[in-house]
Amino acid sequence: MSNKCIITIGRQFGSGGREIGKALAESLGIPYYDKELISLAAKESGMDAEVFQNVDERATNSLLYSLSMGLYSFGNKFSATGDLPVNDRLYILQHQIIKKLADEGPCVIVGRCADYVLKDRDDCINIFIHADMEYRKQRAIDIHGVSKHKAEQIVNKTDKIRANYYSFYSGQKWGVAQNYHLCIDSSKLGADKAVMLIRAYLDIYGE
Numbered sequence: 498m499s500n501k502c503i504i505t506i507g508r509q510f511g512s513g514g515r516e517i518g519k520a521l522a523e524s525l526g527i528p529y530y531d532k533e534l535i536s537l538a539a540k541e542s543g544m545d546a547e548v549f550q551n552v553d554e555r556a557t558n559s560l561l562y563s564l565s566m567g568l569y570s571f572g573n574k575f576s577a578t579g580d581l582p583v584n585d586r587l588y589i590l591q592h593q594i595i596k597k598l599a600d601e602g603p604c605v606i607v608g609r610c611a612d613y614v615l616k617d618r619d620d621c622i623n624i625f626i627h628a629d630m631e632y633r634k635q636r637a638i639d640i641h642g643v644s645k646h647k648a649e650q651i652v653n654k655t656d657k658i659r660a661n662y663y664s665f666y667s668g669q670k671w672g673v674a675q676n677y678h679l680c681i682d683s684s685k686l687g688a689d690k691a692v693m694l695i696r697a698y699l700d701i702y703g704e
Contacts, residue, residue: 502699503599503618505611507625507663507671510655511633511641513683514626515607517691522605524692530598531607538590549587554608554662588666608659612676613667622702624695625677632684678702 504521508514515531522529530537532550539546588610595614598604599621612623628636634648643651663671674680679698681691 501603501620501703503603503615503621504605504695504699505615505621505623506605506607507612507623507677508607509627509633509672510652510659511636512626512628513636513688513691516688517626517681517683517695518605518607520688521692521695524696525603525605527602528598528604529607530595530604534591534594534606534609535587537594538587541590541594542586544583544586549583554659555584610663610666613663613669622679622699623677625672625674625680626683626691627672627680628682628684 504518506514506518506521508518518531519529535549536546538544539549591609592614595606595609595611598606599615599618612621615621630649630652633652637643637648637652638645660671663669669676679695681694683691686694
């Protein structure tokens with residue numbers, strides 16, 4: 498069972514969720530999607546990937562208006578996308594791409610409300626990676642090159658952006674345990690043991 502599921506990973510900034518997701522996909526021998534979703538969306542739309550990169554996982558307040566005006570219906574072909582802000586166009590494209598990738602087979606998908614997008618599937622395991630602030634600040638400094646004096650501010654700001662994005666497009670609260678099958682504190686385990694724990698969970702889940 499361990500390599501027969503679609504696995505979604507939500508993550509706090511600096512928790513190592515991306516590293517864990519990539520290592521998990523490699524250990525299971527299944528595809529991994531994170532920033533790759535931006536490239537796929539750009540290819541699908543014909544837009545420059547850099548434009549999408551700048552708004553990735555950032556919400557606007559325009560999509561609800563668009564929905565109310567009948568400009569878009571999830572799961573179907575959408576119309577009048579030229580009237581939507583880039584943020585919403587990217588979400589819509591990624592929504593469709595995530596569903597398509599899940600239909601193609603097992604994979605690991607990081608962020609982008611993937612757990613919500615795939616909520617109707619019974620072969621989807623949703624994981625949330627979190628960690629204590631000191632651990633995340635140090636990773637932000639070491640890996641992302643963040644200034645030591647601004648590390649906590651950037652960690653909190655990035656988490657707020659992700660939380661707003663998730664809440665806006667899913668209507669659910671980001672990081673709340675009830676929205677996930679498994680929540681892991683990576684500062685207690687590290688990436689390697691986190692992968693081992695997820696694999697053990699997948700094996701038990703499939704029994």
